[in-house]
Amino acid sequence: MGIRDLFNIKKKSDSRTSQGTPYERIGGEEKVRELANTFYDIMETDPLASELLAIHPQPLDRIRHVFFLYLSLWLGGPDDYQQQYGHPRLRARHLPYTVTPELKAQWMYCMRKAMFKTVADIALAQQLIDALDQLANHMVNTK
Numbered sequence: 001m002g003i004r005d006l007f008n009i010k011k012k013s014d015s016r017t018s019q020g021t022p023y024e025r026i027g028g029e030e031k032v033r034e035l036a037n038t039f040y041d042i043m044e045t046d047p048l049a050s051e052l053l054a055i056h057p058q059p060l061d062r063i064r065h066v067f068f069l070y071l072s073l074w075l076g077g078p079d080d081y082q083q084q085y086g087h088p089r090l091r092a093r094h095l096p097y098t099v100t101p102e103l104k105a106q107w108m109y110c111m112r113k114a115m116f117k118t119v120a121d122i123a124l125a126q127q128l129i130d131a132l133d134q135l136a137n138h139m140v141n142t143k
Contacts, residue, residue: 021076022128026119032075036068039114043106046113052106055097075128094139101143104136111136 019025023032040060043049056063069081070088081088112129119125 022124023072023075023077025121025124026075028077029072031118032072032077033068035114035118036064036071038118039067039110040064042110042113046110049106049110052103052110055103090135091138095141098142099139101140104140108133108136 026032026035040063043053043056044060066081066085069084073079073081073088108129111132115125115129116122119128
């Protein structure tokens with residue numbers, strides 16, 4: 001299930017829902033960039049995410065940008081990520097790394113904090129967290 005299914009959003013060529021995409025609803029490029037940066041700021045500074053931070057290449061500048069591009073695509077915004085990197089294939093891209101339930105929990109911890117700090121619409125933030133939790137479960141490849 002993709003974000004379009006979750007929010008019952010039709011393709012750009014179809015008629016749009018009155019609410020727009022999650023990308024539009026959270027505030028577009030500026031807010032999605034803020035969400036991505038806040039996520040990594042939390043990862044870098046919160047001791048509860050130290051194991052997650054340790055597996056990320058430093059400095060985080062490049063990955064912050066790539067994550068922003070991915071979130072934009074995932075939320076129904078511009079497809080710059082796909083144009084630059086191809087189909088996300090998240091599971092395949094994460095297979096070279098050991099992704100444990102503990103790392104998934106740390107990732108969700110950072111995302112939950114970032115989401116509720118950045119997204120003003122609490123109901124939308126919770127819907128996005130629920131969808132991201134399902135996606136993150138799919139990345140776990142080690143018990």
